[in-house]
Amino acid sequence: MGKNSYFNRKLHSLLGVIPVGFFLIEHLLTNFEATKGPAAFVDQINWLNSLPLVLLLEIFGIWIPLLYHAIYGLYVAFTARNNVSQYGYFRNQMFLWQRITGVLTFLFVAWHFFETRFQVAIGNVEHERLGQTMHDIVTDPVLLTVYVIGVLAASFHFTNGMWSFLVSWGITVGPRAQRISSIVWMVLFVAMAAMFIASLVAFMDPQFQELPVLSEN
């Protein structure tokens, strides 16, 4: 991992926000289009795929940063000696949850990638039919449970990670700023989680069983 852990750890922290955090928000907004019906969702997918150099954007804007953040994050998570049972303070509990949700998100994202983007890459599914793939997943109660846990973990890891990011780069310095930041990010966690779950619920709609009639673009 190189000689300087300062550089590695800072890079991990930065990549968690730019671009991985941005991508998570983009993904949330795309998914949320599903609440407006299959046509809106497919429109959004087509728009994303119309972006220039979309494969390069995916490789350098998502996959490589995400992989680095995930692998270095696992190293960070497993070098901690958690002591919540001894020191059960709020921030120490959040410290532990940040590591638990990090590992959960890693497993979830790996599986979710395999089910969706990887299937598109090997030609099993077309981009337009991902709504159907999601419909099949969320109508299975076990898979739906896994998805709910996955999106809760991802939302928590991102919002609590943002709290930590603001401290680690010296933006929220004093205790009052950090306390307000805690409240703000926890409210955003609830909002993000609710939007993700609303999207999952939207995919249950039987309309997603078939390919929608597309609008003119």
Next chain:
Amino acid sequence: MAEVQTASKTVKFIVTRQDNPESAPYKEEFEIPYRPNMNVISALMEVQRNPKKSDGQDTTPVCWESNCLEEVCGACSMVINGKARQACSALIDKLEQPIRVEPMRTFPVVRDLVIDRTRMFNALKKVKAWIPIDGTYDLGPGPRMAESKRQWAYELSKCMTCGVCLEVCPNVNDKTSFIGPAAISQVRLFNSHPTGEMNKDDRLDTLMEDGGIEGCGNSQNCVRSCPKGIPLTTSIAEMNKDTTKHLFKKWLGR
């Protein structure tokens, strides 16, 4: 003379002991006569006077370190009922019994409750936690420090290198090289001093090396546990800000 009969109130202790740095730890129970206003040190002194376990068997006296007995030297830091703190300010009347006493295992255990805090003093040397004033001639008086600054800097100077913040930190362990909260707060102290500030960048550089400030995972146990109430997490965040600025200055400023 007739023996004075009093209800013999006792204090129960479970002490984690270790004979030498390499041997395995084991627990021993002690039951010692109660006196008013006892602290953990005076209880350990009682064990030293009469080294008998609660089952009546003889044992070796328990070893510990202590100096000031007024919570300013940091020597008697140990884990008492699960919390790292100083034994001298741990009053028996305020502790739940049996009182469990253990060494701070983040540090190498020398014997029983005696630990080796060398890594903390090495950390202070590494970050140059001093103000260099020696020269070949009289450099004259240094710049004055603003009173408003002195007031908060004084709080940071209360650090006694006791090791509690390292003991409670989940990121200070044998798998990491994290320097720990104490030394980071000392960088803030010496970088805020008008003369110390002249070597500011040197200290920031040491925090940006392997095992430096990035080891902090924001569990914030340090600030909750510091016996002197030092705002350690504010110091860390402040140094995060300074190291971030220093990083960009080094990248873009040459």
